[in-house]
Amino acid sequence: MDGYRGLTALIESAWNELNGSDTVHRDHCLDVVGDVLETGRLAQADVERAVERLVTVALSEQRYTVRESALHAVSTASTHYELPxxxxxxxxxxxxxxxxxxxxxxxxxxxxxxxxxxxxxxxxxxxxxxxxxxxxxxxxxxxxxxxxxxxxxxxx
Incomplete structure (x- = not known):
């Protein structure tokens, strides 16, 4: 698996684990997404898809810590990519x-x-x-x- 596919696989794995996990694990999953975004190595379309999902989590999640993790990852993306x-x-x-x-x-x-x-x-x-x-x-x-x-x- 090349580096790019490895990064997108990490994000997909985090999304898959996000559903139904406890709060600590959900935070960790979102941290993984943020870490991948921080590399600055994703294509714009992949970044936008990830940010759209993070925004959805930030708006729909009941737990503060999970919403904070989602918004932190969006903020990370905004410093490494030009978000529309x-x-x-x-x-x-x-x-x-x-x-x-x-x-x-x-x-x-x-x-x-x-x-x-x-x-x-x-x-x-x-x-x-x-x-x-x-x-x-x-x-x-x-x-x-x-x-x-x-x-x-x-x-x-």
């Missing part, structure tokens, strides 16, 4: 239900898309009651405005 907004946009629907730490992950991921459609969503969190969320929202707004300015050929 459409892939992470479903997180916007769950924005109000995320705990502060999880919301910080989501805001960071949205900013990494560099898609201006994320800007009004991120700006809503500038007045969040938790300081860490406000800080992450300000960073995300800065990143989105910088990418907008860069796209126009200037500097923010």
């Amino acid at each position: 907004y459409r892939v992470v946009e479903p997180l916007v629907a769950g924005l109000e239900g995320f705990e502060p730490l999880l919301l910080a992950y989501v805001l960071s991921v949205l900013s990494c898309t560099h898609d201006q459609a994320a800007l009004p969503v991120v700006e809503r969190s500038l007045h969040h009651p938790h300081a860490e969320v406000r800080w992450e929202a300000a960073e995300a707004v800065h990143e989105l405005l910088w990418s907008q300015e860069s796209a126009r050929g200037g500097a923010a």
Whole structure:
């Protein structure tokens, strides 16, 4: 098995083990997916499929630790790949239900898309009651405005 097939096999194995496992094992499965994403060696289509599944877990899982592991893996992917907004946009629907730490992950991921459609969503969190969320929202707004300015050929 070549290196690439080995990476995709690790992800598939993690997905298969994720169903019906206890919380600790589910966290481990998601950590494996995050570790593979961290290599930066996957094709864009495979990354997008993995992130879509991670987003689904983050939105549907009841256990905080599993949702955190899923969002951590999405965040990892967002630093190693250019994620299209459409892939992470479903997180916007769950924005109000995320705990502060999880919301910080989501805001960071949205900013990494560099898609201006994320800007009004991120700006809503500038007045969040938790300081860490406000800080992450300000960073995300800065990143989105910088990418907008860069796209126009200037500097923010």
